[in-house]
Amino acid sequence: MNPLLAARAQMEVSLAFHMVFAAIGIGLPLLMVLAEAIGLRTGDARWRTLARRQARVTAVLFAIGAVSGTALSFELGLLWPRFMRLAGPVVGPTFALEGYAFFLEAIFLGLYLYGWDRLSPRAHLLAGAGVAVTGMLSGAFVVAVNAWMQCPPPSSLVTLDPWATFRSAAWINMAVHSTLSCYVSVGFAVAGAAAWSLLRKRPGDWHRPALSLSLSMASVAAVLQLASGDRIAKMVAVTQPVKLAAMEAHFDTARGAAIALGGLVDQDAAVLHGAVTVPKVLSVLAFGDPDATVRGLNDFPRDLWPRVAIVHTAFDVMVSAGTFLVALSAAWWIWRFRTRAAPEAPVPVWLLRALVFAAPLGFIALEAGWLVTEAGRQPWTIQGVLRTADAATRSPHAVVTFATFSALYVFLGAVVVGMLRYLARTPVKSSEPQP
Amino acid sequence: MTPAVIMAALVVLGLIAYGVLAGADFGGGILDALARGPRRDAQRDAISHAMGPVWEANHVWLIFVIVLLFTGFPRAFYALGAALFVPFHLALAGITLRGGAFVFRAYGPRESASLRVWGRVFGIASVLTPVLLGTCLGAVSSGRVRVRADDELMAGADAWHSPFALVIGLFALSLCAYLAAVFLTVETDGELRDDFRRHALGIGTVVVALSAALIPWVFVAAPHLGAGLLSPRALPVLLVGAVAALASGYGLYRRRFTLARAATVVQVACLLGGWALAQYPFLIYPDVSLVGAAAPSATLNAVLVTIPPGLALLLPALWWLFRVFKSTR
Numbered sequence: 001m002n003p004l005l006a007a008r009a010q011m012e013v014s015l016a017f018h019m020v021f022a023a024i025g026i027g028l029p030l031l032m033v034l035a036e037a038i039g040l041r042t043g044d045a046r047w048r049t050l051a052r053r054q055a056r057v058t059a060v061l062f063a064i065g066a067v068s069g070t071a072l073s074f075e076l077g078l079l080w081p082r083f084m085r086l087a088g089p090v091v092g093p094t095f096a097l098e099g100y101a102f103f104l105e106a107i108f109l110g111l112y113l114y115g116w117d118r119l120s121p122r123a124h125l126l127a128g129a130g131v132a133v134t135g136m137l138s139g140a141f142v143v144a145v146n147a148w149m150q151c152p153p154p155s156s157l158v159t160l161d162p163w164a165t166f167r168s169a170a171w172i173n174m175a176v177h178s179t180l181s182c183y184v185s186v187g188f189a190v191a192g193a194a195a196w197s198l199l200r201k202r203p204g205d206w207h208r209p210a211l212s213l214s215l216s217m218a219s220v221a222a223v224l225q226l227a228s229g230d231r232i233a234k235m236v237a238v239t240q241p242v243k244l245a246a247m248e249a250h251f252d253t254a255r256g257a258a259i260a261l262g263g264l265v266d267q268d269a270a271v272l273h274g275a276v277t278v279p280k281v282l283s284v285l286a287f288g289d290p291d292a293t294v295r296g297l298n299d300f301p302r303d304l305w306p307r308v309a310i311v312h313t314a315f316d317v318m319v320s321a322g323t324f325l326v327a328l329s330a331a332w333w334i335w336r337f338r339t340r341a342a343p344e345a346p347v348p349v350w351l352l353r354a355l356v357f358a359a360p361l362g363f364i365a366l367e368a369g370w371l372v373t374e375a376g377r378q379p380w381t382i383q384g385v386l387r388t389a390d391a392a393t394r395s396p397h398a399v400v401t402f403a404t405f406s407a408l409y410v411f412l413g414a415v416v417v418g419m420l421r422y423l424a425r426t427p428v429k430s431s432e433p434q435p
Numbered sequence: 436m437t438p439a440v441i442m443a444a445l446v447v448l449g450l451i452a453y454g455v456l457a458g459a460d461f462g463g464g465i466l467d468a469l470a471r472g473p474r475r476d477a478q479r480d481a482i483s484h485a486m487g488p489v490w491e492a493n494h495v496w497l498i499f500v501i502v503l504l505f506t507g508f509p510r511a512f513y514a515l516g517a518a519l520f521v522p523f524h525l526a527l528a529g530i531t532l533r534g535g536a537f538v539f540r541a542y543g544p545r546e547s548a549s550l551r552v553w554g555r556v557f558g559i560a561s562v563l564t565p566v567l568l569g570t571c572l573g574a575v576s577s578g579r580v581r582v583r584a585d586d587e588l589m590a591g592a593d594a595w596h597s598p599f600a601l602v603i604g605l606f607a608l609s610l611c612a613y614l615a616a617v618f619l620t621v622e623t624d625g626e627l628r629d630d631f632r633r634h635a636l637g638i639g640t641v642v643v644a645l646s647a648a649l650i651p652w653v654f655v656a657a658p659h660l661g662a663g664l665l666s667p668r669a670l671p672v673l674l675v676g677a678v679a680a681l682a683s684g685y686g687l688y689r690r691r692f693t694l695a696r697a698a699t700v701v702q703v704a705c706l707l708g709g710w711a712l713a714q715y716p717f718l719i720y721p722d723v724s725l726v727g728a729a730a731p732s733a734t735l736n737a738v739l740v741t742i743p744p745g746l747a748l749l750l751p752a753l754w755w756l757f758r759v760f761k762s763t764r
Contacts, residue, residue, distance in 0.1 A: 056542055059538060059541075059542060060538045060539070060542050062491070063491065063534045063535065063537065063538040064534070064535060064538075066491055066494065066495075066534065067494075067530050067531040067533075067534035067535065068531060069498075070494070070497060070498055070527065070530055070531075071527040071530070071531060073498050073501050073502065074501060074523055074524075074527055075527075076505070077501075077505050077512050077513070077515075077516040078516045078520055078523055078524065081512075081513045081516045081517065082513075084505055084509060084512060084513065084516075085509045085510060085512070085513040085586065086509075088505045088506055088509035088512065088730065088734075089506065089509060089730040089731055089733075089734035090734070092502065092505060092506020092507070092509075092730065092734060092738065093506060093734060093737040093738050093741065095502045095505075095506065096502050096503070096506060096738050096741055096745070097741060097745075098502075099495070099498055099499050099502045100741070100745040100748060100749060102495060102498065103492065103495045103498075103499065103749055104748060104749065104752055106491040106492040106494070106495050107492045107749075107752045107753060107755075107756045108752065109491065110487075110488040110489055110491060110492055110756055110760070111488070111755065111756055111759060113487075113488070114487055114488035114760060115488075115759060118759050118760075119759065130752075159733075160730075160731045160733055160734060161733070162733050162734045162736075162737035162738075163737060393516070393517075393520070395517065395520045397520055397521055397524075401520075401521075401524045404524070404528065405524075405528070408528055408531060408532070412531070412535055415535065415539060419539060419542065419543060422543060422544060423542065
């Protein structure tokens with residue numbers, strides 16, 4: 001393993017790990033503060049219990065997100081020194097904004113987690129809302145950096161425009177898409193856990209409220225995500241045609257291009273075996289016109305191709321998972337309207353089972369979407385400007401640090417799963433965390 | 436003052452905030468590992484209680500420093516990433532394990548073996564991380580990290596584990612423990628307070644002993660730094676720090692704990708500030724200077740413009756946090 005491969009692998013492991021916790025740090029505080037707000041309005045104690053239980057999960061997962069995020073802020077420079085030296089002056093001010101937002105999030109979270117009995121209910125709710133808002137902002141700022149790496153405004157490295165990140169065409173679209181993905185993945189994960197508890201008839205009266213609340217958030221976000229995904233596809237078609245072609249494993253330029261689902265990619269032969277194709281759909285998705293021409297990979301030099309199999313498969317996984325979640329959201333609302341179900345009505349077993357199945361799908365879609373974005377940009381770190389191979393560290397120790405951090409994150413991931421199981425079956429101590 | 440100098444000053448202020456606040460949190464972990472005797476669990480609870488609400492906010496100062504460093508001085512960050520590749524990674528592993536261990540212990544099972552295991556991890560990571568971060572400062576100051584004009588590292592990837600850097604690491608460790616012990620005397624009472632006072636006096640002695648060893652050693656191992664420390668810009672700050680150190684010992688001895696806490700904060704702030712002034716105008720002596728490594732002025736100004744509104748949001752929030760959790764008792 002050479003330093004380049006090791007650096008890429010370490011970055012992939014670190015980001016894949018951090019991303020789950022970052023998404024939870026954005027999505028879960030919103031649920032937690034909504035539950036608390038409903039509890040305050042209705043005086044129903046179950047909502048407060050729910051908020052407290054979600055707060056304690058947030059506490060554990062936010063801490064892991066914060067430390068793994070710190071590791072990433074160093075790793076940017078440790079693993080990609082040439083990228084940071086070149087791009088630091090452009091992306092740095094945006095990271096500074098992210099720093100303020102994240103700082104505020106950590107402060108509000110401290111107040112929220114430890115302030116149940118020290119703050120007035122209003123102030124406590126306000127602190128919680130602060131966590132949700134600053135978490136979202138902090139994510140949107142980080143994504144601005146990535147958006148700039150996807151499509152840097154042409155002159156931004158010449159003028160070293162310190163706010164070029166926000167002028168990138170991709171920023172708003174990507175920020176919306178990634179923020180929604182946090183709400184989708186956290187919403188369905190919480191709904192799945194609640195559905196599991198209801199199926200197993202676990203003790204506790206907060207499972208049904210948890211299910212309603214999380215699905216309300218997740219279903220709205222999932223439907224909006226469809227629209228956001230469509231906008232992004234049309235944007236990528238223009239700004240990153242190679243990536244779009246790789247997403248669809250689309251090798252030959254065609255008018256009225258068909259979309260290809262699944263299949264095995266043979267990159268050397270530039271063919272896709274055994275895919276299901278639907279005529280004209282790709283042209284519609286990319287340009288909103290059934291007869292539009294979509295450029296294929298063969299139009300571009302081979303050394304500018306990403307690993308098509310990875311990008312295409314990840315894209316299919318993301319779209320399938322997302323489609324399933326939208327369908328499930330629809331099923332939930334159809335059930336509620338057709339049966340005019342009271343908020344407390346028992347949910348049919350088939351729907352609960354489907355929700356348990358869907359619990360990890362949001363996170364799977366989120367990781368797959370990130371893989372499309374990043375693997376699809378290869379061989380570039382900054383599209384059209386800096387190649388990944390030229391950005392990487394040359395440190396001979398990179399292989400060791402990759403192995404060490406992978407082991408560390410696998411270990412921490414396993415511990416976190418154990419912690420979540422423990423927290424799920426343990427009541428909130430009245431004095432938790434210690435008085 | 437040029438934008439680059441203001442930026443460097445902000446980096447140092449961030450470092451001081453991190454050193455004083457997060458340093459005390461690391462120190463909490465060190466004292467946790469040292470906790471002995473009949474009040475061992477009570478000591479640990481007091482530490483956990485003191486850290487709980489604030490440690491994550493305190494930790495963000497490090498991110499603040501790193502962001503300002505790579506934004507304001509990208510070429511220095513480039514060289515540091517190469518020279519400190521190994522200790523930075525080790526410190527990150529320590530930071531990760533410490534944070535994980537803290538929450539696993541605070542929220543996990545209260546009675547089982549896991550409590551003990553995570554307590555052990557928390558203690559070990561809290562000891563190793565400040566040592567590693569201290570060795571990084573030591574390496575930067577040692578003059579052994581040499582950088583070519585194209586920013587590539589010529590020598591010094593091993594500077595962080597030179598004896599000089601290691602002793603600076605130990606010095607950082609003892610300061611962290613001292614900060615924690617002094618802070619805890621204010622946040623506890625009764626016998627627990629006596630325990631932490633005793634700890635503080637003991638650790639304070641170690642701090643003094645290490646300073647006594649380091650002062651002459653600086654002139655041998657890093658004469659440029661020694662000269663810098665005696666320069667008119669750094670010496671007054673260091674003298675104030677020395678007086679504060681005496682006041683902090685006096686406060687502890689006479690049980691004037693709020694005085695001791697304030698004096699300790701001044702002591703550590705002056706030490707880090709004096710060190711930075713002694714380094715000036717170099718980020719990495721002798722090859723990387725502040726001006727030479729600075730980002731274009733558009734970038735520096737962009738960041739500097741964000742500082743007043745950023746602080747206008749941060750400082751009230753921090754004030755709220757510390758008022759709620761640190762003003763009682």
